[in-house]
Amino acid sequence: MFRGVAMVWISVCSVFACAQSPADVSSQASPLRVILQFNTPGPYSDTAFLKELQTQSHAQVRYIAAVSGDTHVYSVQPDAGQSQTVLLQRLGRMPIVIHVEVDQKATAQ
Amino acid sequence: MSCRKTLSAVALMLAVTSVTLVASAQITMQPEAQRMGQSRSPGRAFPGSTSPAVATPARMSRLIIKFKDEAAAGAGTRISSQGASSGRERIAALSVSGKLAYLKSVTRQTHVALTRQPLTRAEMVSLTRQLAQDPRVEYAEMDEKAYPHFAINDPLYNTATMWNLQAPGLYAGGANLTNAWNRTAGGTPISGAGVVIAVLDTGYLPHADLTANFVPGYDFVSDPTDHDPVPGRDGDASDPGNWNADATIADCAVQDSTWHGTRVAGIVSASANNHTGIIGAAYGAKVLPVRVLGACGGYISDIAAGMYWAAGLHVDGVPDNTAHITKVINLSLGASGACSSTFQSAVTAVRGAGSVVVASTGNDGSLNTVTQPANCAGVIAVTAHTSTGVSPSYANVGPGTALSAPGGISYQSGPVDGNAIFATANTGTTVPVADAYAYGSGTSFAAPHVAAVAALLFQAKPTITPDELQSRLTSSARAFPSGLYSYCDGKTTCGAGLLDADAAIALVQADTAPYTQASANRPNPVARGVAVQLTGVATPGAGSSMGTTISSVAWTQIAGPAVVITGGNTTVASFTTPAIATASDLLVFRFRATSADPVSIVTMTSDSLVFVSLAPFSTPPPLPPPPPPSGGGGGGTMQWGELLALLALCSSVWVMRRQSGTTPNQRQ
Numbered sequence: 001m002f003r004g005v006a007m008v009w010i011s012v013c014s015v016f017a018c019a020q021s022p023a024d025v026s027s028q029a030s031p032l033r034v035i036l037q038f039n040t041p042g043p044y045s046d047t048a049f050l051k052e053l054q055t056q057s058h059a060q061v062r063y064i065a066a067v068s069g070d071t072h073v074y075s076v077q078p079d080a081g082q083s084q085t086v087l088l089q090r091l092g093r094m095p096i097v098i099h100v101e102v103d104q105k106a107t108a109q
Numbered sequence: 110m111s112c113r114k115t116l117s118a119v120a121l122m123l124a125v126t127s128v129t130l131v132a133s134a135q136i137t138m139q140p141e142a143q144r145m146g147q148s149r150s151p152g153r154a155f156p157g158s159t160s161p162a163v164a165t166p167a168r169m170s171r172l173i174i175k176f177k178d179e180a181a182a183g184a185g186t187r188i189s190s191q192g193a194s195s196g197r198e199r200i201a202a203l204s205v206s207g208k209l210a211y212l213k214s215v216t217r218q219t220h221v222a223l224t225r226q227p228l229t230r231a232e233m234v235s236l237t238r239q240l241a242q243d244p245r246v247e248y249a250e251m252d253e254k255a256y257p258h259f260a261i262n263d264p265l266y267n268t269a270t271m272w273n274l275q276a277p278g279l280y281a282g283g284a285n286l287t288n289a290w291n292r293t294a295g296g297t298p299i300s301g302a303g304v305v306i307a308v309l310d311t312g313y314l315p316h317a318d319l320t321a322n323f324v325p326g327y328d329f330v331s332d333p334t335d336h337d338p339v340p341g342r343d344g345d346a347s348d349p350g351n352w353n354a355d356a357t358i359a360d361c362a363v364q365d366s367t368w369h370g371t372r373v374a375g376i377v378s379a380s381a382n383n384h385t386g387i388i389g390a391a392y393g394a395k396v397l398p399v400r401v402l403g404a405c406g407g408y409i410s411d412i413a414a415g416m417y418w419a420a421g422l423h424v425d426g427v428p429d430n431t432a433h434i435t436k437v438i439n440l441s442l443g444a445s446g447a448c449s450s451t452f453q454s455a456v457t458a459v460r461g462a463g464s465v466v467v468a469s470t471g472n473d474g475s476l477n478t479v480t481q482p483a484n485c486a487g488v489i490a491v492t493a494h495t496s497t498g499v500s501p502s503y504a505n506v507g508p509g510t511a512l513s514a515p516g517g518i519s520y521q522s523g524p525v526d527g528n529a530i531f532a533t534a535n536t537g538t539t540v541p542v543a544d545a546y547a548y549g550s551g552t553s554f555a556a557p558h559v560a561a562v563a564a565l566l567f568q569a570k571p572t573i574t575p576d577e578l579q580s581r582l583t584s585s586a587r588a589f590p591s592g593l594y595s596y597c598d599g600k601t602t603c604g605a606g607l608l609d610a611d612a613a614i615a616l617v618q619a620d621t622a623p624y625t626q627a628s629a630n631r632p633n634p635v636a637r638g639v640a641v642q643l644t645g646v647a648t649p650g651a652g653s654s655m656g657t658t659i660s661s662v663a664w665t666q667i668a669g670p671a672v673v674i675t676g677g678n679t680t681v682a683s684f685t686t687p688a689i690a691t692a693s694d695l696l697v698f699r700f701r702a703t704s705a706d707p708v709s710i711v712t713m714t715s716d717s718l719v720f721v722s723l724a725p726f727s728t729p730p731p732l733p734p735p736p737p738p739s740g741g742g743g744g745g746t747m748q749w750g751e752l753l754a755l756l757a758l759c760s761s762v763w764v765m766r767r768q769s770g771t772t773p774n775q776r777q
């Protein structure tokens with residue numbers, strides 16, 4: 001019974017998400033790697049901080065790794081319908097964040 | 110003294126005087142360390158070889174002097190206008206002829222002369238400079254012995270397979286490493302010894318030609334889709350392979366494993382003279398493997414983290430790298446777009462920590478754009494050239510490109526005239542299987558040449574700053590070849606030119622040597638039996654680091670009748686000229702200054718010479734008649750008592766002889 005309801009709910013959500021997704025709007029399929037530079041070193045992998053980050057960005061946030069003392073990289077799964085641009089703007093609006101950018105890939109040359 | 114001897118002596122004195130008047134006033138030598146200890150040392154033993162090392166400065170006596178064309182020399186010369194004068198006559202006509210003897214002719218204008226006595230390299234340099242000032246002389250240089258370069262026993266090394274390391278005389282695009290390796294720093298061959306180069310790439314393989322030069326690295330790849338059996342960051346920087354068999358992955362070509370990091374590491378520091386494979390450009394350097402690229406590349410965040418860590422800076426969640434802090438970071442990788450804030454921050458931080466960052470410009474064939482991080486401020490961006498020194502079509506150039514290094518050209522079915530870069534690899538197409546060597550091309554393989562040379566420069570001058578190092582690399586670069594197929598000829602977007610390891614080291618070593626001047630307080634010829642003051646001035650080289658000081662000075666007599674130098678370890682010394690006749694009338698003193706770097710153990714020396722010629726010795730005039738006894742004062746005058754005692758003694762001897770009827774000499 002529960003399984004059936006869940007499947008229906010997921011299906012409805014999926015349909016809704018697809019219908020709402022223009023190119024810039026993220027889908028549930030691909031979380032984004034985002035690099036955040038903070039104004040000071042700190043415990044930016046703490047659960048409490050991640051919750052706050054999640055609240056501010058309206059996205060699922062998972063800590064990946066440190067880049068340096070003040071720079072860290074996160075996996076960010078935007079809420080359905082939220083564009084990448086809006087997501088980055090929301091993260092960048094946080095007072096402790098001094099820079100935000102998408103974590104690009106480099107290749108051997 | 111016969112008339113002939115007198116005339117000869119006068120002529121010799123005139124010749125010597127003319128030399129020494131010039132010499133004592135202004136001779137300043139090139140740094141001896143650059144020429145001796147720190148420069149090429151023919152016959153030097155290569156590590157592992159059996160050739161004897163050159164431990165002490167050799168003396169030499171052969172000079173090559175090329176005279177200008179007589180017609181061009183103009184009036185006023187003493188050279189016969191009737192055809193070419195003989196070398197003997199021309200050398201005899203020189204102002205320093207008293208120090209030289211004609212040996213043989215090389216050409217009509219070029220002759221070999223011998224110095225009257227063997228001289229050190231510093232003295233020979235001084236002499237050649239004096240000669241070069243003569244309007245009749247086109248140039249003068251030491252006639253040095255040539256030695257075969259040290260024997261490299263790495264079986265796959267030869268000038269064709271490793272054109273990239275050769276002198277420009279062999280390959281216009283060669284990075285001139287083979288000459289650079291003949292230099293020494295502090296008595297140690299220039300090889301990158303003592304320097305750690307971080308290779309941020311796909312990781313390393315324990316290749317037999319590399320393992321001796323690896324130090325423990327770190328794996329920064331945080332991508333869980335990687336082939337790493339233990340995903341995430343950890344202390345295992347080995348390369349699990351970066352193959353991709355899935356054509357559906359966006360921006361990730363289907364490919365076999367490339368062993369890219371192992372290739373780059375081999376270019377940098379494959380072991381030398383180990384009877385195995387090839388030789389790395391900085392064969393004495395250690396490689397810190399930092400794995401930042403996995404299958405389908407690597408994230409900027411991981412690369413930046415690897416940069417911080419390699420330079421000894423803290424990265425949360427990773428043990429600090431305190432054991433093998435790198436001075437050179439090689440990034441044979443790139444991403445499109447402007448320099449990201451993350452890259453720029455990392456570059457700025459590691460450069461501030463004293464490390465240089467070398468990055469490849471990319472293989473997109475762009476003429477106006479280079480990839481990041483090569484386009485970040487503070488990065489030494491390296492494009493590629495072929496064995497002929499021209500820019501291949503794949504190599505990105507554009508604003509920010511610092512210089513070019515060997516990168517070879519692409520090939521389809523095999524190396525084209527050896528025009529690719531030969532490096533360590535592996536036979537595995539997915540996971541590693543067996544050691545191998547392979548050709549490849551790309552700016553990826555150009556950057557490690559520069560990284561290796563940077564390591565050589567750090568060895569030559571451990572306190573060199575990143576700014577200074579970059580300046581020396583670009584200042585010493587050779588011009589791109591001209592011609593129809595040389596796009597980079599005259600284009601600043603291609604950087605300063607072709608990497609030249611030997612020239613770069615020469616520049617650094619010349620910079621760091623102290624500057625010396627020396628003089629005597631009496632003009633030549635100097636009278637006999639008088640005191641002469643020698644004054645030396647020593648200052649650290651213009652390119653020396655802050656805090657470099659002159660650690661010692663020393664005066665040494667290197668020629669002429671021996672005299673006692675007082676204050677020989679101070680800038681102002683003195684001696685007294687011989688009062689008696691001497692075999693030689695020329696005294697030569699060397700003022701040597703040694704500068705010490707406050708941090709490193711590297712010392713540099715520089716010499717200046719002072720020539721002091723003695724006035725001709727003349728026979729002392731007859732002694733004046735003894736003054737009449739004055740009865741007082743005046744040393745040497747007998748007192749009355751002494752005179753009486755002497756008379757009594759003489760009388761006693763006379764009486765004894767009379768009594769014995771013999772003399773002391775007759776006794777047996």
